[in-house]
Amino acid sequence: MILSRKKSKDQDSEYIAVTSQDKKYTIKNPFSEELMINHKKIDIKIFDDENGFTYILFKRKKYLAEIVEKTQNKYTVLINGVSYTFSIESPISYKRKKYLEKNKSKSHTELVAAPMPGKIVDLLIEVGDKVKEGESLVILEAMKMQNEIGSPASGTVSKIFIKVGDIVNKEDVLVEIQR
């Protein structure tokens, strides 16, 4: 038995899904027939099929769907094998987030992380080197391929966390660049 929550539920049932490119989707009444996305009524249904797949039915087409990661309000979702990341906000938390972002000074440090596990076979830079965006920093060998890891930004190499021969995991920080 749920208390007369009807009112409070209505207030709660608006969410904003924000993409990594800061695009937003306003989603109202996610559980009901009154579902609205970006202020338009829309008919979308989610199903679990008997084989263990989740799919979305939209305009009579099936879309394979999977939540691959969620931590608190951060989601990574696959639709037909393509991934999308969102943070899900309430109208209030969204406003607060925007306010904080505006006041945050932009960081000048870029961290270069290993895109995959592997072995460092060559270091093409030293601390203090000036690098351009896209310039190769490190050669990482993974699955027998030599992968050149490029700089995410133009700047100066401020720290190197690895040496030739090191085995690194995915997401390990390799190099720090100051813009």
Place this chain on the structure above:
Amino acid sequence: MRIKSLLIANRGEIAIRICRTAKMMGIKTYGIKTSKEPKAYYLDFVDEIIDFCESMDEVPEFLDVERIVTIAKKSNIEAIHPGYGFLAESPYFAQRCEEEGVIFIGPSPEAIYKMGNKTIAKRIANRYQVPLLRGSYGNLKSAGEARHIANKIGYPVIFKAAAGGGGRGMRIVEKVSQIEKMFKVASAEAEEAFNDPSVFLEKYVRNPKHIEFQILGDKNGNYVHLGERECSIQRKHQKLIEESPSPVLDKKLRKKMGEDAIKIAEATNYYNAGTVEFLLDDDKKYYFMEMNTRIQVEHSVTEVVTGIDLIEMQIRIAQGEKLPFKQEDIKLTGWAIECRINAEDVQAGFNPYLGIIDKIQYPRSKNIRIDTGITDLSVVTPYFDSMVSKLIVYGETREKAINNCLNALDKFWIKGIKTTIPFCKAVLHHRKFRNGDFNTSFIEKEMKKLHYEGDQNEMLAAYLATFDFAAGLETDRSTYIDFEQGKNISPWVLNKRLRSL
């Protein structure tokens, strides 16, 4: 003689593919189990499992020549099929099989050696007047020599590993200032991948098409070619989509290139299945690149358009049988396209995507063939190649094959890992690909986006994420399921709640 038992010195889809034909021919199959994937799917298909889980030495299981040959002898297995990769093109392995009286399903050690060494292969091609690109025609001794030759033939040039394949040890050099660095990079990569740092250099043809010919030869000197495969959709020299026939070859050119492919085979007294690779430039001039002395990943498209089982032919040839057909009997019917389903994250630069496959569901139709190495709960490990499955689709015409293929990809469902499916869709939707107007630089130059997504995908994703988030909040609030409310709730949320309780 007839082969009655066969050791498959390989894993994944090709091990299963070989099993299928071996079974049909009444041959008992043996598979190798490794500690890297002790529950691998291919082990379900073999008649007997040989356990290599106990690590013997540093050499990886499928590269351990002595261990494989010894176990074959000990278990009285008559023949070994090496599949592709691993020991498939090791002349030493073929030699050791021969010495121990085990039949190697493939060409002679001499032929593997000659064709495996690209500089020797080029000399042979040159002698038989098969068109070639200008270059060093031999292994380079130094970066200085490379610079000298490059200046003579003009930039761009490309370094290739003499013992190479699969794009490793290859580097394109655009200008003289890069040549020393690239010589070192290519040699190091060649050394690492093939235990041989030798590289050679040749003129780099911009935007060529990669066209290869499937040939078959028996031990009596009979040869046929089974037409071409178009393999220009490549990324970092790794093929991703192949088709047969090619949209740009006419009968005349096919005949000429096919005959040249056979010349190369004849020159080394080649027997078994082999592939002769050519580059085709904008003027439809072609150049011999190399010969692969193994069954290839993309052999399946040739099988679909010719109706010939290439693994069966390999085994029959190894048994000493004559080819059961002549060149004029070979007909290409319709069109076949193969999509490689790799466990890779296309959105993250095709990085390997490791993990467990929760669920897999294949499309089914008479036009679809699936060669797969995985099943529900298979593990994608970092130890092996990222290709997990192949989708091969037939159509009466190229257009029909493309459309059938797109339909099939929509129904090819995998949960748990990311794959190259969105990439394959992007290619098959691309206007230039559909028009047959593409070459090896297609991905780099023509594809603005490497994955296909419908207009509404992002919105659907946003909804799913929000739905799950909101459902989570609901669960937190209620410690039990309110059945009154439950009636109105989507079964999806209900399932989630039940699981979370």
